[in-house]
Amino acid sequence: MSTGPQHGLVSLRGLGRDRLEGLLDRAQSYVGSLVSSELAGATVTTAFFEASTRTRLSFDRAAHRLGAHVMDLSPDLSSTTKGESFKDTILTLTAMGTDLFVVRHWLADAADLAAEWSGRPVINAGVGRREHPTQTLIDAMTLRQEFGHLDGLRMAIVGDIRNSRVARGHLEAFPTLGVKLTLVGPTPFLPNHNPWGVRVSTELDDELGDVDVVYLLRIQNERGASQAIPADQSYARRYGMNAERLSMLKPAAVVMHPGPMNRGVEIDDAVADGERSLILDQVANGVPLRMAVIAEALGGTG
Numbered sequence: 329m330s331t332g333p334q335h336g337l338v339s340l341r342g343l344g345r346d347r348l349e350g351l352l353d354r355a356q357s358y359v360g361s362l363v364s365s366e367l368a369g370a371t372v373t374t375a376f377f378e379a380s381t382r383t384r385l386s387f388d389r390a391a392h393r394l395g396a397h398v399m400d401l402s403p404d405l406s407s408t409t410k411g412e413s414f415k416d417t418i419l420t421l422t423a424m425g426t427d428l429f430v431v432r433h434w435l436a437d438a439a440d441l442a443a444e445w446s447g448r449p450v451i452n453a454g455v456g457r458r459e460h461p462t463q464t465l466i467d468a469m470t471l472r473q474e475f476g477h478l479d480g481l482r483m484a485i486v487g488d489i490r491n492s493r494v495a496r497g498h499l500e501a502f503p504t505l506g507v508k509l510t511l512v513g514p515t516p517f518l519p520n521h522n523p524w525g526v527r528v529s530t531e532l533d534d535e536l537g538d539v540d541v542v543y544l545l546r547i548q549n550e551r552g553a554s555q556a557i558p559a560d561q562s563y564a565r566r567y568g569m570n571a572e573r574l575s576m577l578k579p580a581a582v583v584m585h586p587g588p589m590n591r592g593v594e595i596d597d598a599v600a601d602g603e604r605s606l607i608l609d610q611v612a613n614g615v616p617l618r619m620a621v622i623a624e625a626l627g628g629t630g
């Protein structure tokens with residue numbers, strides 16, 4: 329099994345279209361696949377220092393389907409609670425035989441640090457406000473399944489963009505894949521700078537008729553967002569996706585959300601559970617997409 333410094337997947341920045349599409353193709357080839365022995369003998373360690381449902385469990389399932397062994401560090405139950413540092417935790421798990429780390433952390437450079445300390449490939453499962461690259465790839469995969477292509481699609485990303493690592497991943501990869509992005513939200517939720525040069529709008533209702541995808545984000549209260557804008561009915565009235573706004577979309581347009589959803593705030597039941605929603609398709613694609621990223625990081629045959 330591979331050792332020494334490797335490239336995992338920390339960021340999508342600068343990745344070319346061929347590399348991104350190659351990952352999506354590989355992920356598509358894993359859809360519906362059964363357990364294989366492709367990575368038999370490998371150990372994947374998941375280390376999540378922030379809450380997660382979909383991401384941690386789908387990485388776990390993905391690694392199992394490739395035949396790898398999974399070690400899961402639960403920081404709340406580990407010696408982290410006794411004051412052990414992040415670095416010592418990573419060194420300990422490396423010494424135990426980890427071949428690949430999957431890291432979620434509140435620090436934006438946690439994945440880079442884990443790679444440096446361990447000398448192992450690291451997959452970023454969401455670090456700080458930086459990026460959540462596998463979520464972005466899942467969403468690209470889901471849209472490609474829905475529309476058959478990505479080139480020329482228009483996506484409005486709506487909500488707490490300033491605090492969102494998901495939005496940052498999207499900004500790094502979707503333009504490369506030919507998707508035109510518009511960032512929509514109240515000013516305190518929009519990024520201070522726009523190095524991506526994408527469209528920005530504070531008026532959701534003006535955008536709805538033009539887009540193929542409405543991508544909703546949760547208000548990240550744990551990152552202080554609700555001090556800027558309360559996650560209440562006034563937000564829902566102006567930016568919440570409801571049945572009326574759904575009727576303003578083009579007939580083929582779809583609604584996405586990375587989860588976890590706050591129903592009644594950014595999304596109503598009629599939308600979340602409606603025909604235009606791809607939310608559970610996104611969840612389902614988490615497993616094959618993460619299989620592709622793990623297999624690539626560990627040099628599996630594929």
Ligand code: NCD
Pocket residue numbers: 382383454460463493494545546548586587588
């Ligand atoms: C997101 C995250 O943790 O970055 N969730 C996810 O992994 N699908 C988004 C969020 O927490 O709102």
